[in-house]
Every structure is written in structure tokens, then in C-alpha cells.
Amino acid sequence: MNSISTKYATLIAMVAVIVIAPMFFPSSFYYRIGALIFINGLAVMGLVVLIGYAGQVSLGHAGFVGIGAYAAALGPIYLGLPPVLGIVLGALISGSLAWLIGRPILRLRGHYLAVATLGVGILIYMVLNNEAQLTGGPDGMPVQAIGLKEFLKSIGYSVKGSVMWYWLAAIVLLVGAVIGLNLHDSPTGRALRSLHDSEIAARTVGIDVARYKLRAFVISAVYASVAGSQLALMNKFISPDVASFLHSVELVTMTVLGGASVIFGALVGATILTALPQVLTMFEDFEHVLLGLIMMLVMIFMRAGLVPSLIKLIRRLTK
Amino acid sequence: MTLLQIEGLGINFGGLAAVDKVSFAAKPGEIVSIIGPNGAGKTTLFNLISGIYTPSCGRVMLSGQDITALPPHRLAALGMSRTFQNLQVFQQMSVLENVMAGCHMGEGNHIFADLLALPATRARTRKSRTTALELLGRVGLADQADQEASALSYGALKRLEIARALATNPRLLLLDEPAAGCNAVETEEIDNLIAQIAEEGIAILLVEHDMKLVMKISNHIVVLDHGKKITEGTPQDVAKDPKVIEAYLGSSAGKEVSNAVG
Ligand SMILES: Nc1ncnc2c1ncn2[C@@H]1O[C@H](COP(=O)(O)OP(=O)(O)OP(=O)(O)O)[C@@H](O)[C@H]1O
Ligand SMILES: [Mg+2]
Numbered sequence: 001m002n003s004i005s006t007k008y009a010t011l012i013a014m015v016a017v018i019v020i021a022p023m024f025f026p027s028s029f030y031y032r033i034g035a036l037i038f039i040n041g042l043a044v045m046g047l048v049v050l051i052g053y054a055g056q057v058s059l060g061h062a063g064f065v066g067i068g069a070y071a072a073a074l075g076p077i078y079l080g081l082p083p084v085l086g087i088v089l090g091a092l093i094s095g096s097l098a099w100l101i102g103r104p105i106l107r108l109r110g111h112y113l114a115v116a117t118l119g120v121g122i123l124i125y126m127v128l129n130n131e132a133q134l135t136g137g138p139d140g141m142p143v144q145a146i147g148l149k150e151f152l153k154s155i156g157y158s159v160k161g162s163v164m165w166y167w168l169a170a171i172v173l174l175v176g177a178v179i180g181l182n183l184h185d186s187p188t189g190r191a192l193r194s195l196h197d198s199e200i201a202a203r204t205v206g207i208d209v210a211r212y213k214l215r216a217f218v219i220s221a222v223y224a225s226v227a228g229s230q231l232a233l234m235n236k237f238i239s240p241d242v243a244s245f246l247h248s249v250e251l252v253t254m255t256v257l258g259g260a261s262v263i264f265g266a267l268v269g270a271t272i273l274t275a276l277p278q279v280l281t282m283f284e285d286f287e288h289v290l291l292g293l294i295m296m297l298v299m300i301f302m303r304a305g306l307v308p309s310l311i312k313l314i315r316r317l318t319k
Numbered sequence: 320m321t322l323l324q325i326e327g328l329g330i331n332f333g334g335l336a337a338v339d340k341v342s343f344a345a346k347p348g349e350i351v352s353i354i355g356p357n358g359a360g361k362t363t364l365f366n367l368i369s370g371i372y373t374p375s376c377g378r379v380m381l382s383g384q385d386i387t388a389l390p391p392h393r394l395a396a397l398g399m400s401r402t403f404q405n406l407q408v409f410q411q412m413s414v415l416e417n418v419m420a421g422c423h424m425g426e427g428n429h430i431f432a433d434l435l436a437l438p439a440t441r442a443r444t445r446k447s448r449t450t451a452l453e454l455l456g457r458v459g460l461a462d463q464a465d466q467e468a469s470a471l472s473y474g475a476l477k478r479l480e481i482a483r484a485l486a487t488n489p490r491l492l493l494l495d496e497p498a499a500g501c502n503a504v505e506t507e508e509i510d511n512l513i514a515q516i517a518e519e520g521i522a523i524l525l526v527e528h529d530m531k532l533v534m535k536i537s538n539h540i541v542v543l544d545h546g547k548k549i550t551e552g553t554p555q556d557v558a559k560d561p562k563v564i565e566a567y568l569g570s571s572a573g574k575e576v577s578n579a580v581g
Contacts, residue, residue: 108548145353186433186440187447188424194409194420201407201480204369205487206424215430261411 001230007181010264013272014177017267018170022232031162033275037170037310039113039220041270042176044254046223049180051252052260053189054216055105055196057114059248060121064094064221066243070135073143073238087229091222098221099214128240143232165234172230173267176223180263183219192216205267224251229317257298259305268306321380322347322522323491328367328377329546337363337545340377345522345539347490350513352525352533354557355543356567361526362404364543365493368524369401370394381491396424398490402480402497404526408468415464415481418451419444421486447486454482459508473500481512492516493524498532510536534558542566 021034043065050056071090075081081089105116128135135141149164183189195202195209202209232238241247250273258269276294280287304308323345330338338360345351347526353361366372368379370391379387389397409417426447431441455461458478471479477497484492494513498506510532517523517536527533533540534554541551546565550557558565559560 182436182440183434185444186436187423187443188433190412190416190420191423193412193416194423197409197411198407199404200371200391201409201483202420203371203391204395204401205421206392207420208392219434227354287389 007185010181011174011177013264014174014267016267018174022166028160028162031166033278035162035165035169035234036231037116037267037270037274038173038314039227039234040167040251040254040274041267042173042230043224043227043251044168044258044266044270045173045176045180046220046227047251047255048260048263048266049183049192049223050216050220051255052262052265053184053196054213056213056216057251057252058108058117058120058217058220059114059245060117060119060124061220061224061251062243062245062247063121063124064127064224065096065231065247065251066124066240067094067229068225069232069238070128070228071225072229072232073141073182074134076144083225083233087226087233090225090229094221094225095218098218100252102214102217103210106210106217118245118248119200121243121245125243125245127241128243137238138240140237140241143236143238145236146233161234169230169234172226177263177266180266180286182264188212188215253295256305257295259307259309261304262307262311265305265307272306320346323368323524324378324380324384324580325368326378326380328364328374328379329376330363330367330372336546338367338374338543341541341548342377343539343548343551345491345524345540347522348517348520349538350517350523350525350536351539352527352537353541353543354527354533356528358545359475359566360546361493363546365401365495365524365526369399369493395487395489398488399493400484400489400491401493402477402484402495404495404499406473406480408476408479410467410469412468412541413464414460414466414468414471414479415448415451415455417468418454418482418486419447420511421454421483422447422450424487425450451482451486453486457485458482458512474502474505477501478505478509478512481509482573485516489521491522491524491534495526496528497525498527498529506532 023030025031025042043061047061050058068090071093072083072086075086075089076083101120105113108116129138149159149161152159152164191207191212195207195212199209229243231242254269254273255266257272258265276291277287280290283290298306321344325344326342327340328338329336329340341364343351353364355361363372367374370389373388376387379406381399386394386397409420412420426443429440452461452464455464458481460478460482462473463475468479477500481494498509501509506529513523513525514536525537537554539551540554540557542557542563544547549562549566550560
């Protein structure tokens with residue numbers, strides 16, 4: 001019962017945020033930031049599955065964001081795919097690659113795993129950077145539009161691109177949330193969460209730990225890939241920077257800050273790290289100092305991350 | 320009729336033979352206790368049998384099949400389950416979910432159905448929940464089902480591990496100090512629980528320092544000292560054995576061994 005209500009509470013809260021936020025947007029520029037938050041949030045949800053559920057870290061997930069982005073960019077050019085199918089192509093490539101490299105890598109633990117996944121991310125970044133005749137190299141390349149705006153116009157709705165992407169990314173984020181929440185309370189989710197807490201005990205109840213870690217890795221790679229495809233299609237331009245180490249670190253930071261164990265934490269973490277720098281620009285030179293300070297304070301006083309810590313606090317106060 | 324057969328099992332840790340060519344057997348429904356002073360190698364023996372360590376010599380046979388050094392999840396599928404001396408509880412899951420995780424093998428392998436929460440997945444979860452609640456009732460933790468596991472007392476966590484192990488539907492159950500940290504009443508309850516489990520035909524290997532409990536419920540006792548089996552037999556035989564008294568000499572457990580049989 002408890003878990004069912006968690007699922008619906010999370011979804012209601014997310015829908016509320018998505019619908020209410022635009023009422024406070026002073027200009028359509030904010031729709032763009034909103035869409036960016038949702039897209040990052042989707043990649044972070046994948047990391048919630050990997051880090052929060054299964055307890056495995058990855059410092060290379062921006063690599064899968066990059067694969068998704070370039071699949072959406074290159075699929076239409078080289079395979080004649082409609083851009084939407086580019087998203088599927090990216091997810092397939094990312095999932096397969098994660099499955100292949102996950103096998104040897106996920107045998108590692110803790111900081112060894114961190115370094116190995118870091119390597120994966122760097123490798124993908126290098127390929128995107130160096131295959132200039134295909135990817136345009138460090139300068140990036142244009143991406144064919146998804147065509148939805150024109151379609152909407154033809155049936156009599158004319159919307160701004162930023163507004164359209166806000167709602168599109170929100171829907172995809174909600175779908176991602178539903179899947180992540182389903183997983184949490186399913187047999188697979190319980191297997192992941194148990195190996196997180198004790199691999200030895202998980203093994204002795206019959207859980208094939210290697211196989212389940214691999215599944216979490218593949219799922220999270222697909223989330224990251226879909227996020228990357230959306231990013232490319234929204235920006236209509238893509239450069240290897242989406243796959244950079246810095247972006248990987250950002251994603252993990254969002255995950256941990258929001259609270260890796262809960263799906264709603266993904267939205268909160270993505271919001272803070274995407275929007276806060278914009279808000280903090282008014283402090284000019286102190287912008288980064290303040291951002292760093294906030295992150296440190298959250299980790300010191302709320303180690304479980306913002307959302308789980310706040311839930312705990314509210315439970316204690318209402319008891 | 321033998322369910323478990325241990326043949327010359329051993330392991331070395333940097334020159335120290337922590338378990339030294341130990342052999343014994345267990346039948347279905349039998350309670351075989353492994354006793355011995357601290358550091359005798361009891362937990363290490365459990366780790367060898369349950370596939371956590373790879374033995375340097377010897378074999379483990381389950382119903383005539385060689386299962387030496389199979390990975391623990393394969394052993395679980397063959398009907399072996401265990402609890403841990405140093406608790407291995409899923410701390411961030413609820414008490415109920417801990418036991419539901421024990422139902423894993425009965426839930427099958429349906430990743431896409433799980434992602435989409437298809438009715439079949441929800442039915443599997445409901446079934447595991449029912450099984451888990453029943454088992455929690457059996458170990459006396461039904462009232463704590465929805466608490467976080469980390470909120471339970473030490474003795475309760477020991478019982479939680481038993482419920483989780485039972486959820487795997489074992490033929491052979493390894494219990495490493497299940498009564499540690501329990502008061503007299505709880506020990507009595509564990510004692511009854513173990514006897515009940517054995518009555519269902521499950522073979523039990525028991526490591527326990529509470530000699531009164533061991534002497535009362537064991538069918539057979541294996542005594543280890545410095546990794547070696549020094550003797551084995553019925554509780555009466557073992558309690559009278561001068562080698563056992565000597566191994567325990569000076570320790571309070573030594574007096575307990577002789578007092579327990581009186
Ligand atoms: N992984 C390991 N590496 C090295 N030595 C080990 C390891 N595990 C156990 N030992 C050593 O093997 C010996 C047996 O330890 P074990 O834990 O099996 O004893 P025990 O009989 O369970 O003791 P206790 O009653 O205190 O639980 C000890 O000397 C211990 O230090
Ligand atoms: Mg021990």
C-alpha cells in the first residue's frame with residue numbers, strides 16, 4: 001500500500017510542478033530552461049536506477065547522452081531515418097554498448113568502478129571529437145528539426161519552439177518517472193535494492209548479482225541516451241561537449257544532491273543544478289562559490305540528498 | 320538418505336589452515352551443530368559450504384551432486400540458504416521487503432513486465448508479500464513488517480534473516496549464531512522455531528555458542544578446534560568427550576558443555 005501511494009504522490013507532485021511552474025515564467029526563455037531541466041532530469045532518473053537502486057556508480061554517463069544526441073543527428077543524414085527514430089536508434093546503440101562493456105566493468109567496485117566508467121565516457125567523447133568527417137569534430141554539427149512544430153502549425157496550433165519542447169520533455173520525463181517508479185517496487189527493483197545493501201546476502205537468496213547490475217547499467221544508459229537525443233533535437237545543434245566528463249559529473253551531482261534513492265529527487269537535483277546558476281548570476285563573481293557552498297552544505301547536513309531528507313523531516317514533524 | 324556430505328573440506332589463509340580437512344554429513348530434518356571455541360573455523364566452514372569462499376581441498380555434495388564452489392545464487396537455486404553471524408540485512412528496505420527479496424527465485428525473470436508494472440508483475444509481488452507476511456508471523460515479526468529494517472533490535476534482525484532464508488524454500492539451512500544477542504525468552508523462541516523447521520524435513524547446520532540450546536536441540540554435533548574436527552557424535556557423547564572439555568578448557572563455555580548434560 002505504502003509503495004503505491006509513493007508512486008502516485010511522486011507523479012502528482014511532478015505534474016503539479018510541471019503545470020504550475022509556467023505561471024511564474026516572465027518570458028518564453030524560461031520554457032527553454034524548463035525543458036533543459038526535464039531533459040537533464042531524465043538522464044538523472046536513469047542514474048537513480050543505477051546509483052540509488054543498485055548502488056553502482058558511473059562517471060561516464062554523459063557518453064551515453066552523447067550517443068543519443070549523435071544518433072538523432074546522424075540517423076536522418078546517413079540512414080534516412082525520421083528524427084524520432086533517431087531516438088530509438090540511439091537507445092539501441094547505447095543499450096547494446098552498455099550491455100557489452102558493462103559485463104567486465106561491473107565486476108569492479110567502488111572507486112575502481114568509478115574510474116572504469118570514467119574511461120568509458122572519455123572514450124565516447126574522444127570518438128565524437130575525432131571522427132570529424134562524421135560528427136563535425138569539436139565544432140559540432142547541425143541537427144534536423146523534429147518537425148513537430150510545423151506539424152502543429154499545419155493543424156492550426158502555432159506554438160513557440162521553447163514552449164513546445166517544455167511540454168514534450170515534460171511528457172517524456174513523466175514516462176521515465178512511471179517506469180522508474182514501477183521498477184522500484186517490482187521483483188527486479190527489489191533485487192537491485194537488495195544487492196545495493198548486501199551483495200553477499202543477495203547472492204544467498206538466489207539473485208544473480210552480475211546480471212542485475214548489468215540490467216541497471218543498461219536501463220540507465222537508455223535513459224541517458226533518450227535525454228541526449230532530445231537535447232540534440234531541441235537545440236538543433238550538437239557538439240561533443242554533451243558527452244564530456246564535466247557533464248557526467250554534473251549528472252551524478254544532480255543525482256546525489258536531489259537524493260539518489262527517489263525518482264522525485266531527479267527532478268529536484270536537475271532543477272537546482274540547471275536553474276540555480278542562472279539565479280545566482282546576480283551574485284556575479286560569487287556565483288560558483290555560492291553553488292559550491294550550497295552543494296557542500298546539502299551533503300554535510302542531508303547526506304541522503306534533499307528529497308529523502310525532507311521527507312524524513314516532514315514525517316518526524318507530523319508524527 | 321544423506322542430503323549434505325562434506326568430504327575433507329579445507330582452506331588456508333596465508334599458511335593458516337582455517338578449516339582443515341573437515342568431513343561430516345547431514346540428513347533431511349536433522350539438526351547438526353558445529354561447535355568450537357572462538358576462531359575455530361565455524362564461520363569459515365559455512366562460507367566454504369555456501370560458496371562464498373573457494374575451498375583449497377575437499378568436496379561438498381548435495382543429494383549426491385558435487386556442488387563445491389558453485390556461486391551462492393546457484394546454490395540457492397539448489398536449495399541451500401543461510402544466515403550470517405555478522406548480520407547481512409538489507410538496511411534500506413522495509414522488514415517486509417527484506418523477506419520479499421528472499422522470494423526472488425519464485426518471482427521469475429521478467430524485466431520488461433517489471434518496468435511496465437504489468438498485471439503479472441503485480442500478481443507476483445502480491446504473492447511474495449503474502450508469503451513474506453506469513454514467514455514474518457512465524458518468526459514473530461509480523462507487527463514490524465512495515466518498519467525500516469534498520470529500526471529493529473539485534474535479536475529481531477537475527478530472526479529477520481531466518482525468515483528471509485526460509486523464503487527461498489531451502490532444503491538445507493545454515494544458521495550462524497541465530498541466538499546471539501537474544502534474551503532468554505527470545506532464545507527459547509528461536510529454539511522452538513529451529514525445531515519446527517527441522518520437523519518440516521529441512522536439514523539444519525547450526526553454529527551457536529549457547530551450549531544449553533545446542534545440547535537440547537541437536538541430533539548430531541561436530542566439534543572444531545583450530546580448523547580441525549576433533550570429534551563428532553550425539554550431544555551426550557560429545558559432552559563427555561575429554562577432547563572437547565580440553566578444547567574449551569578455561570573458557571566458561573567449557574563448564575557450560577559439561578553442565579548442560581550434567
Ligand atoms: N577472510 C579471512 N582471511 C584471513 N583469515 C581469516 C578469514 N576469515 C577467517 N579467518 C581466520 O580463520 C580463523 C577462523 O575464523 P572463523 O571466523 O571461521 O571462526 P569462528 O569459529 O566462526 O569463530 P567465532 O566463534 O568467533 O565466530 C580465525 O583465525 C580467523 O582469523
Ligand atoms: Mg563465527
